[in-house]
Amino acid sequence: xxxxxxxxxxxxxxxxxxxxxxxxxxxxxxxxxxxxxxxxxxxxxxxxxxxxxxxxxxxxxxxxxxxxxxxxxxxxxxxxxxxxxxxxxxxxxxxxxxxxxxxxxxxxxxxxxxxxxxxxxxxxxxxxxxxxxxxxxxxxxxxxxxxxxxxxxxxxxxxxxxxxxxxxxxxxxxxxxxxxxxxxxxxxxxxxxxxxxxxxxxxxxxxxxxxxxxxxxxxxxxxxxxxxxxxxxxxxxxxxxxxxxxxxxxxxxxxxxxxxxxxxxxxxxxxxxxxxxxxxxxxxxxxxxxxxxxxxxxxxxxxxxxxxxx
Numbered sequence: 001x002x003x004x005x006x007x008x009x010x011x012x013x014x015x016x017x018x019x020x021x022x023x024x025x026x027x028x029x030x031x032x033x034x035x036x037x038x039x040x041x042x043x044x045x046x047x048x049x050x051x052x053x054x055x056x057x058x059x060x061x062x063x064x065x066x067x068x069x070x071x072x073x074x075x076x077x078x079x080x081x082x083x084x085x086x087x088x089x090x091x092x093x094x095x096x097x098x099x100x101x102x103x104x105x106x107x108x109x110x111x112x113x114x115x116x117x118x119x120x121x122x123x124x125x126x127x128x129x130x131x132x133x134x135x136x137x138x139x140x141x142x143x144x145x146x147x148x149x150x151x152x153x154x155x156x157x158x159x160x161x162x163x164x165x166x167x168x169x170x171x172x173x174x175x176x177x178x179x180x181x182x183x184x185x186x187x188x189x190x191x192x193x194x195x196x197x198x199x200x201x202x203x204x205x206x207x208x209x210x211x212x213x214x215x216x217x218x219x220x221x222x223x224x225x226x227x228x229x230x231x232x233x234x235x236x237x238x239x240x241x242x243x244x245x246x247x248x249x250x251x252x253x254x255x256x257x258x259x260x261x262x263x264x265x266x267x268x269x270x271x272x273x274x275x276x277x278x279x280x281x282x283x284x285x286x287x288x289x290x291x292x293x294x295x296x297x298x299x300x301x302x303x304x305x306x307x308x309x310x
Contacts, residue, residue: 041287
């Protein structure tokens with residue numbers, strides 16, 4: 001691809017999850033199963049929350065959009081990744097790389113904020129149940145989701161443009177299984193201080209705002225639950241947010257593990273493993289988390305299967 005120090009890059013080569021040739025086929029089947037479960041689980045959540053009349057509440061409206069985001073995030077990454085397991089040359093064009101990065105940023109930022117929105121929804125439901133339908137009305141739900149998508153798209157455009165406004169000369173091997181910001185900037189032959197600043201400010205602002213909303217919501221939720229006198233009431237209140245708490249803990253735990261590592265211990269290999277988790281594994285786990293611990297979803301699935309068989 002590169003013929004000299006100043007050859008303009010028109011394509012990139014992805015190293016993949018592993019460069020060992022003997023692991024390519026086994027890894028293909030592992031990630032094919034993961035992606036298959038992701039598609040099946042999230043499409044099931046989207047379908048059930050769309051067609052079942054008993055799941056037409058704000059909580060399930062937001063859950064549907066979390067499933068859409070998880071499905072989108074995984075689909076941006078997995079198909080190209082699976083193809084690369086089967087071919088010798090793991091190339092991606094310059095513009096395909098830019099589109100993949102943009103799509104990834106749209107969905108990862110949207111997930112950060114939809115989890116915060118869902119935490120706020122649980123806060124209102126438990127702490128102000130009498131005002132729930134007024135505060136989290138249909139119009140408010142659409143507004144919150146619309147703002148989430150609009151903001152994530154805007155962030156993606158600005159960040160992707162700043163990354164791909166850099167000059168990429170002869171080096172074109174990305175040490176990753178998809179086009180991500182850090183390994184891309186490592187290849188640039190120009191000053192990367194501007195995109196690094198954009199990425200740092202955007203990522204830190206998004207994470208701090210979202211985590212603040214989630215922590216504040218659950219702090220008030222826990223206080224409200226502790227004030228409930230009956231153990232049955234506390235158990236019922238806790239069960240309504242247990243699935244979301246699990247999903248939030250897994251997602252933010254992975255992100256914080258990656259971003260809060262000491263500089264001297266930080267490596268692209270660690271980033272790669274963390275990326276596998278939040279781009280492929282978490283989108284597979286979320287439908288299981290929300291369905292296995294949720295009686296309403298399991299009941300809706302039974303009704304759907306019964307009606308489909310009749």
